[in-house]
Amino acid sequence: MPETNLIARYFPFFLFLISASSFSQVNLTHFPEDMQLFTRNDSDTAFVSVSGELQSDEYSQAVVKLYEEKKLFSTYPKTISQEQNFDFSIPIRAQMKEYAFELWLYNGADSVLIKRAEKVICGDAFILYGQSNAVSYAQYWVLNDSISKKFTRNYIHYFSETHENDGWHDGTYPEIGTLGKRFCLDYTRKLKIPILIINGAVGGVSLSYLMHREESDPESLNTTYGLLLKRTLKSSVDRIRGFIFFQGESEANASAEAVKEYPLLFDLFKQNVEKDFPSIDRFYVFQVGIMNSHALWEAAELREYKRSLSTLYNNISVIPATGIVWWDYDGLHYSFKGYNILAERLFDSFLAFEKGKEKDHTPDLKKLVDEKVKHRLKLIFNQEVYVPDSVDFGYYVNYMKHHFYAGRDWGFIDSLETVGNSIYLYYNRLPSNQLTYLPGFYVDPMGRPYGGPFIRNLTGTPALTFYNVAIEDQLPNPVIDSSYYLSGLIHFDINNTPVLDCHNCTLEVSQLTSNGQIPLASFNSNTTSVDFREADYNSLNETSTLVFKYVNQVSESDQVIIGIGGKSVKDTDFDAIPDGVDNCPLTSNPGQTDFDKDGLGDACDDDDDDDGIADADDNCLLRKNPEQPELLIEDGYLVTSNIPGKQYHWVVNGAYSETTNDNLYIVRNTGEYAVYITDELGCESKTSEPLQVSILAIERDFEIEVYPVPFSDRLNFKTDMAVSKAELIGMSGKIMKSFNLQNGQSYISTKSLLAGSYIFRLIDAKGKPVLSQKVTKSE
Template identity: 30%
Template sequence: MKSPHTRIPEGGLLRMCITLLLFSVPGLAQVTFTAAPEDLQLYPRDAQNKALVVISGKLARKNYTRAILEVSEEKKLIRTLTADFSATDSVSFDFRQEITAQPAEYDFKVILQDKNEKKETVLTREGIVCGDFIILYGQSNIKALVGIDDMEKQTDTRLLRNYDTPDPGKPEAMKWYRAHQPYASVGVVGLHLQSLILARYGIPTCVLNGSVGGANLVSLINPDETHTRTDSYYGRLYSRVKKAGALGKVRAIIWRQGEAETCNWYRDIEDYPFHFEQLYGQISRDYKGYTRFYNIQTGILYCNQMEEAGQLREYMRSTRYRFDNIETTNMHALPLSDDVHYTLEGYKKAAEELLPLLGRDIYGGKDNAEVHPPDIQKILITPSRDTLILVFEEDQKMVYPEARTVNGFTWKMEDYFYVNTTTAYTDDIVVKGRADRNRVYLSLKWGINDGYVTYLPSYSAFNPPVQEAHLTNSRGLRAMSFYKIPVTDALQRPEIVSAKAITDNRTQLVFREKDTYILEKRAGEGQDFRVLATLSGADRYEDALASPLAGTLEYRVKRMSEKSESEYSPVARITGAPVLSEAPDTRGMVFPNPFGTEDVFIRTARKVEAITAIARDGREIPLTFSRTGTEEYAIGTQKLEAGPYILSVKTPGGYQVFKTVKL
């Protein structure tokens, strides 16, 4: 036989879903298939966004001269492969066909042809897709069955997959399904997440949801390291993953669990770190190759009013720093349907907030600013001892909520910071809060020397639980709750003692002392500060501008150490004006102005050497350009976002500056 493709790579790209299939065609052919896909199977994509489908078999009789494989994409024939048989005792075929991870189903048909060119179909497989495996594990809030009937009605599952059995007692009955079957297997969060991934990134997925309502952490740990038992929750999930061909191919594991411990007793919470480390070790070994483990922090519950519940949520928050490959998020403030579970809209929102995290980590998402909920990094006390500074990640833009009244109750954020106290003993020490970039400032009624701060109550005073006041970032994601984070003395506030322009396109800043600083810059009030440089052992800095200083630049610094940092220095301002070292070119202009998606041109009598767009936040963006006429240049502005810009045009005699706006 002539093989149409080279052999499969060592170890195989895919699990052979059917290792031995015997098809008897009455009176004619008897074919033994040694590899073939199953209907609706999902093949995991590789780094090239492809997967290899193998269809091979042997014939018991030699009255056929050719095997034919027809490959269809979305019911349209895209390729035909043939294998001719020689007159030998061993008559076999081995077809290999790549498929692409895209919004498409593939069908395969194997046809045998005899010497009289009579054809007979001996295998048909339909609905094959290429994409990603995602595991959901935990208890009922990731099983997410509230509203499942409506969710299934809302979702087109043609390209979404599940691999399961209708009867957990019959693991041998596992097979491939579209994601709405078996009933309630995938759940609302999983089903909506699959739909979002397909819509945003065009990748089909298979979600394997092994979650169990009411399960505590201990019951979800694998009791059998040999993986021969399927009577445990972990064993059943592992068996599904293995039979689906997903071992080593899972892209993400999403975990939500902890209500069982919160609603039981404090010993379960004390033991939680030990058991979580045990479970995570098993998952890390058994599912090597997954991209990220997403740990969803439990909510604020009414069920068992223990202070230790805040301690449990703090441990969950900290797993991001304790273990490799863990990312954290939360479902705080999402609407509830009862005292523990969320509404359909709440579960859908959880999936929508997971999507940007998976997009950043797996799908090459570009919009990655603030996709993670704000997470506390340190808490500082100023030298006056009456102001706390909550420091979150550098890229967060914190939002402090105004007080608001809901159903006659006024929610004030100040009431949900616990300084050296617990949920049961509030003392109204926080009188006012405000946010500035990645920091939240809390003014205290009286000073403190040291201690700790907790954000959000350990339990809710309302049943069903409700918490309407939350710190958020500019994307609207609620901050991770934290518990008893120690207060550290802030470093001495720095000072910029000199700020001036030393040339047309260079400024100089001088600090009072040598130290480690983070220097930030913006182009005037109303804009965001952006990190310009991190300095070590420095007492000055020179900022080389891409073009002559036009307008006002503002700078500020903060001291940094391993465990602390300072308040920001007072803002230093440097004001300049557009500079031309030659007489103005009265023929210079930019058109059209303002502009949208059309081509943009500059007309100038001078030779252009470089063009830079200066955004209103101070960013300097080099632009491409090409000469289109004697005194005309076309500018590439595709990378510019909508907004006002200064175009700085460098020429042999100096600079020209134009104001323009992209619509």
């Protein structure tokens, strides 16, 4: 055998001998692993440890080489002698870059590579735990094409003895799930920070199962908790940016006792997690959705406990899991789109906390006040909110007023209105002194779960549901006995008799301007006089208007508006807003609501949401309806809308034809075609301008049968005529599969095709389409 062939044959063995010899000279205690993620500190830096002990006096220097994106970035040398320890702490930055580490030993000109680690990154670590909605396997593979394999990580440690897949993997690993993968996608794209997610969720299990912990061995692989802890500790991360917890459906389906035990179990679970796991910045807990099968009314009580977590603990953010329509939520699990929506809320909640704006992220009820004189309840939220009167699903109309409960009683609310951060519920009676928003469980006339309406903020995030919240009496209004203005001094005398017994009450004073209210000062409710000097307030002068209001933690009074020095204040529409600052001076608009921020109050604005659809014709008054679509034609017989929607309502020759969920309509006859679309809340666009389509009808005296419907891995067709080609066209009009047919072939294989709707087209030997039919592939 030629010498060169011998070298080639045994070269790997020579490398093995060199590597084995090198390792025998060093006992390494710390060295990064391939693909390892190191967690960043508050300075966006991680320190990577390389340490060990030299076993030979052959080498006198240890050198760590750091590579950034495969280019040598820095070199760290250290002089050593036999049996001497060496320890390096190498800083790396949290950025969208990969690092590599090499440890070399030197003695003069001689050197040997001891070990190398590649694809090391610096970023943030998250844990995802809970039951099936945390597992979230709905079409998770769809995200694999867009998720970054380079800058996302998962760490595996299995129950099995072989552990052959243990260690580091990228974020396309299946068990991260749809929720976790979408969170990874947002994190890397929007923050430009690498991310690790360890998902230890298990479907269909209770909190007691997930929290079960062996006291003598918390890392025991005999428990789900121990496995999650083992994986986390073996990954060597020293900081968990967020512990994401999505669980509670089991208890909501179990018993009232399971719901009542939940708070004690959760508190113990949280204590153990904080004791066993690396430092956790914050917990992100999902408030479960409204289920529609085998659920309990006490499920609402469980949601209320979840709502209270941000008050009970200073390191928990609560994320709503409601507000998703029934076609993306089946009453227990969510669709691919549903999990994407939840992941977006999770990311937004994380970002809000990071920016110090967590209180502004999710709408949450803060006060519930009974204004008895006006026969209405005032629901005060932590931010501006909006709620539609109803949602029309076609087969029934669901009204918001029907989903406020006293106990399980409903129907006592006649109407509602939204003013800024308050919702007013006008009642005909009050069955109790407690109020619940949204039912414990719900089944609509078609057996579907609750799909709306929902209270939302102006960005669409739904409010947390609440249960049996105490209704508080309204506080007495401030009484101003007298006032005067003298040489820049503004003085008010206050009669404090009505609030002598008011618990923890304060008097808030603000200035009313055309841009809203400017807070000036707060006083104890026992105050009998207040003074303001113009010199202390840039905006105050003798023509200013002040607003007085008593507040405490659970209630508040009406606002009392006073002109300085007892001067009269003109209020043409009697809405307690002076004409000089009223955005609807001739029409009562007490909350000064201005949804589209155009300076014209909603009460006198013909188009409150500024979407081009007049309020009189707008089925979503305070939500922008979709834009008016334009129709496009493809291949002479496929009509598409240029604006995406949830549903497409097709009009043929001026008359309604049908509604589809697909952005595609097959034209069968010459005529005039139009469409209007609706979004996920049922908000309608204007109807498109009509499009005249001429099509040459296909004359044929044969039948074509396509089956089964829906199909799975094979689609069959039966025809007596000769066909040469079959195509499956996606709803975007793109050809997804094309098949050249053999003589007599009567089926096509569709195993690699994703579930969904398609157009099945058959083409004859002359290249002429002879069939275009909509078909659906099942899951």
